[in-house]
Amino acid sequence: MKHPLLALVARLQLSVEIAKVPLCLLVGLSALFGNIFAAGKVEAGAYYTFASVFVLACGGASLNSWQERFDDSLMVRTRKRPLVLGSVSTAHGLLQSALLLTAGLAGLFLLANSQAFFAGLIGIISYNLIYTRLKAFSLWAILPGAFCGAIPPCIGWLAADGQVFSSGLSLLMALLFLWQIPHFLLIILRYQHDYAAGIAPNLLNRLSERRLQRIFLPWITALAMTMITFTVLPTETGVAIRSCIVVNAALLVAVFGQQLFLKPQPDYNVLFHLMNISLLLFMVGVATGRLLAGV
Numbered sequence: 001m002k003h004p005l006l007a008l009v010a011r012l013q014l015s016v017e018i019a020k021v022p023l024c025l026l027v028g029l030s031a032l033f034g035n036i037f038a039a040g041k042v043e044a045g046a047y048y049t050f051a052s053v054f055v056l057a058c059g060g061a062s063l064n065s066w067q068e069r070f071d072d073s074l075m076v077r078t079r080k081r082p083l084v085l086g087s088v089s090t091a092h093g094l095l096q097s098a099l100l101l102t103a104g105l106a107g108l109f110l111l112a113n114s115q116a117f118f119a120g121l122i123g124i125i126s127y128n129l130i131y132t133r134l135k136a137f138s139l140w141a142i143l144p145g146a147f148c149g150a151i152p153p154c155i156g157w158l159a160a161d162g163q164v165f166s167s168g169l170s171l172l173m174a175l176l177f178l179w180q181i182p183h184f185l186l187i188i189l190r191y192q193h194d195y196a197a198g199i200a201p202n203l204l205n206r207l208s209e210r211r212l213q214r215i216f217l218p219w220i221t222a223l224a225m226t227m228i229t230f231t232v233l234p235t236e237t238g239v240a241i242r243s244c245i246v247v248n249a250a251l252l253v254a255v256f257g258q259q260l261f262l263k264p265q266p267d268y269n270v271l272f273h274l275m276n277i278s279l280l281l282f283m284v285g286v287a288t289g290r291l292l293a294g295v
Contacts, residue, residue: 014082018065018093019058019100026276027152028054033283034156034172040290048111049159053152056104056120062097063128066090071136075194112159119158123151139201146180171229178223179279182216186272189213213260220256224249227282241289245282252278 031053035046065072065083069090072078082088101124109117127148135141150173157169188195188202189212195202203212227249231242255274259266 011088014088015062015092015096017082018062018088018096020061020065021058024054024057024061026280027057029280030176030283031152031156031159033287034153034162035160036156036287036290037153037168037172038157038160038162040293042291045112045159046156048107049116049156052104052107052111052116053120053155054104055100055107056124057152059097059100059102059104060124060127062093062100064132066093066097067128067132069093075191077191077194108155108159112155113161115164116155116159119151119155123148123155126151135201137201139203139206141201142181142184145184146177149180149183150174150176152176168233171226171233175223175226175230178219178226179275182219182223183272183275185212185215186268186275189266190268190272213266216256216260217253220253224253227252230282230286238289238292241285241292245285248278248281248285 028050032046032050035049036042039046065081068078069081069083072081073084078084083090083093105117105120105124108120126144131141131145131148134144153172153176154169157172158164162169185203188204189209192204192209195204207215228246231245252274256271259271
């Protein structure tokens with residue numbers, strides 16, 4: 001018989017897996033980035049916003065795990081998830097999602113402001129009630145999915161009392177929206193044997209792998225140009241940081257071009273991790289510039 005403490009740890013590990021904590025941590029960090037970008041400083045409210053968005057994202061991910069447990073059982077990459085295997089009950093997954101969603105929304109309402117709260121609510125509705133349901137029968141689910149991914153930094157911006165109608169908020173949304181599309185396409189290509197099986201509608205059912213690859217270049221170029229646009233805003237500081245942002249954007253386009261057009265078979269794992277690292281470096285660079293500008 002397993003020791004009660006070990007049993008508790010094992011159950012917590014399963015809960016962490018259901019909540020997709022590593023992914024939600026990145027979501028929380030993007031909200032922190034949006035907050036710093038708007039405020040130009042780090043105050044207690046920035047940490048509250050990060051924590052609230054992180055918890056809210058864990059709630060949305062937990063609900064998503066519960067919603068997709070049957071579809072997950074049909075795919076190789078997801079068929080060993082806890083709710084699929086029955087390692088935890090569906091009631092546990094649903095209760096966990098309800099508690100985390102409530103806590104995340106309450107945190108935004110009480111510790112941030114009403115604008116951030118409503119943005120968080122829109123994000124959850126878009127993700128769990130629109131995107132998750134739509135992707136089961138429509139190729140166009142990728143668009144509301146990208147919209148969902150653009151909301152967390154906007155929550156951070158609004159929590160710092162940033163203006164709703166502003167070039168800064170528009171740039172944040174454009175950045176994350178443009179990043180989400182190739183990120184999603186890379187997931188399809190990394191696990192194309194799963195997606196090609198036709199479990200859910202996807203672009204591999206309509207386009208060849210080669211034609212799908214060609215979609216990347218305009219998206220990645222647009223993403224890189226959006227990154228570079230941040231360097232001309234008056235909120236940035238220093239030639240070094242601006243140069244790093246430009247180099248980061250240029251390397252992103254160069255590596256994608258090399259992988260997709262000069263190699264017989266691109267390494268989609270490399271490109272997937274490059275997308276994540278590039279965005280993280282960009283956010284660190286811009287946030288650093290804003291903080292230095294406020295000194």
